[in-house]
Amino acid sequence: MLRFLGQAVITALGLWLAARLIPGVTFTSTGSLIAAALLLGVVNALVRPVLVFLTFPITLVTFGLFLLVVNAATIGIVAWLLGGFTVAGLWPGIGTAVVTGLVSWIAGSMIGDDRPTYRAD
Template structure:
């Protein structure tokens, strides 16, 4: 449970940075940002694996670049489900996926969450 909360805080930091850097990504308050991060974690745990398997041939053909589209779709799904978090289009979604992924990678590297 503690690992999930740490991951959610890292995701919230990534979403906050994405909203600060990318026009078209916004949130209404800190509470909605935290809820968006938790919801993103839940969506990534349950929906993303199904979408990943369904799009695996396209991911192989594009040498993994289609995973950016999958990640953008997960962020867009969170924006659809949550009223206080918005993503205005495909390009802001992909850019938000890149920023959130980079922040998540650095956060996990610094905190050593990848090790068991």
Template sequence: MAKFLLRAVFAAFGLWVASRIVPGVTVVDTGALILAALLLGVVNAIVRPVVTILTLPLTIITLGLFLLLVNAAMVGLVAWLIPGFRVDGLIAGILVAIVTGVASWLGGLALRDDRK
């Protein structure tokens, strides 16, 4: 549970950075940011694998680039569910997915367990 919360902190940081540098992304307050990060973690854990499997042929044909659209759709779903978090358009969603993905990746590197 602690790792999930730490990953949510990195996702919240990524969403905050995206709200600052990506035009069309609005976060009203810190509560909406934290709630969006937690919900994004849940959506990425539950909904994203199902959508990824359902769109596997399209992902293979596009050599994985379709996953950017899947990630943008997950961000759009979170934006649709959280009133204080808004993403305007597909390009903004893709850019938010990229920024949040990089922040989460860096967070995963920081949380990596070297005991293996």
């Protein structure tokens, strides 16, 4: 649970930065930003694996670039479900996916991974 909340904070930071940098991405309040980060975590855990599985052939053909569209779709689902979060189209969704992905990647590299590693000796 603590890992999920930490990831939600990083996601909220990425969404906030995307709203500042990408035209067409807006939040009405800090509460909607926090709710969007939490809901995006849930959507990424439940819906995204299904979308990745269903779109695997096109992802393979596009050498993985279609995953940007899948990530934008998950952000679009969150914006559709949440009233205080707006994404105005596919390109702002893709931009938001890129920004939140970069923020998560940078934060992950700075924080590190505390999960145990297993070696086969």
